Amino acid sequence: MEGALVPDLAAVRAVQRALINGARDAARDGGVDTPSGRFDSDAESRGMLNGAVTTAMLATQQGGAFSVDWTRADDSEVKLDAQAVAVAGVAVAAWVSAVHERSRVLKARIDAAETVEEIRAVIWSLVDEED
Numbered sequence: 862m863e864g865a866l867v868p869d870l871a872a873v874r875a876v877q878r879a880l881i882n883g884a885r886d887a888a889r890d891g892g893v894d895t896p897s898g899r900f901d902s903d904a905e906s907r908g909m910l911n912g913a914v915t916t917a918m919l920a921t922q923q924g925g926a927f928s929v930d931w932t933r934a935d936d937s938e939v940k941l942d943a944q945a946v947a948v949a950g951v952a953v954a955a956w957v958s959a960v961h962e963r964s965r966v967l968k969a970r971i972d973a974a975e976t977v978e979e980i981r982a983v984i985w986s987l988v989d990e991e992d
Contacts (some may be wrong), residue, residue, distance in 0.1 A: 868977045876973050877980050885964040885983030892934045895952040897945050899934040902953055913951035919944035963987055 877938040890903040900906065913929050920927040920943060927943040940951065967983050 865969040868931050870975075870977065870980070873977050874971050874974075874979050877983060878968050881964050881971070881983070881985055885960055888985075888987065889957055889960045893956040894952045897922060897931070897933070897939050897949050898937070900949055900953060901934045902956060905958070907953060910946070910950050912954055913941075913946045917946045953955075960987075963989075 892899050893902045894900075894943065901941040906979050912929070917929075927946070929941050929946060930938050931946070931949075932938055964985075966989070967985065969985045971980055974983065
């Protein structure tokens with residue numbers, strides 16, 4: 862069709878990548894289930910948890926005891942020992958890593974797509990329906 866607008870694939874890719882980034886950030890920061898309950902996972906909470914893990918490791922290395930009262934995502938509190946805080950830290954770190962890996966996979970699909978329809982078909986999902 863002569864005179865029809867042809868979408869700029871680079872612009873469509875940029876929009877779709879931005880949508881994936883937004884969904885990734887929301888998932889990353891939306892909380893994580895751990896054996897000690899659901900923990901907040903926004904940047905501030907991850908930083909506090911990393912600090913608690915480091916303190917627990919240092920206390921353990923020096924033969925001391927460690928305990929912290931932690932506020933979960935639902936505002937309830939739980940007492941964590943060194944092992945429990947380390948397990949929670951690993952759970953949060955694993956979640957963040959998985960979410961970021963998923964976004965890399967989806968953005969690679971966006972970059973490989975050859976049409977507007979293929980680009981727009983790449984939407985955020987933690988479950989891969991193509992594999």
